[in-house]
Amino acid sequence: MLEYSVETSRVDARGSVARTKDAEIVLDTGVDGRADAFNPAELLLAALSACMIKGIERIAPVNRFEYRGVEVRLKGKRQDSPPFMAEITYELIIDTDEDDRRLELMHKNVRKYGTIYNTVAAATKLEGTIRRKDG
Template sequence: MAGRRDAMNPVELLLAALAACMLKGIERVTPMLAFQIEGAEVALEAIRQDAPPKLTLIRYHITVDSAETDQRLDLLHRNILKYGTISNTLSSAVPLEGSLRRKV
């Protein structure tokens, strides 16, 4: 596999796991909350320091296509973070900072 340009590096794999966790959280929580949603996207960015090599911050932006109220969007956001295995694991090691917003 060495030399393949389409292979993800370890940080990209970690971020992909976090994005999958967030999307799965949306999928799991929306029926319980009777939440109406047409779609969702997650964008992630990791800040890395070189010495010692580690991630110092992960930023995320969740965008949902929904006509739900701002209060209901906030409830969805809190539930995604509260019940996500990967997000809970990562947040104990590196700060997670982000938002959930409505698609415009």
């Protein structure tokens, strides 16, 4: 089994810093929020989008799927009581000339093999679409 580790420490009443390997990310952990950092819900969405893009990076060479870029747009709906991410929707946009069948196969593989995708999907309603980038 793979193992991951992150260490997070509070900096002040407005935020914290999470560290892993040689990387760090500033987190919005204050009650009043801050515009220059991800709050926990946004961080969850970012982790999900990173998982999807990483999946494409892994799958594309195996399937000889040609693409120029990827964009993921996510929206999460939070329930208040008890606090819970009730629904996440996404739009996966790939800049590619691949046909619709291969585009849908990529979507199927992203959903099937994504660690974070599968973890989130087991805990909340997760739905999305894939499409070719316009223009």
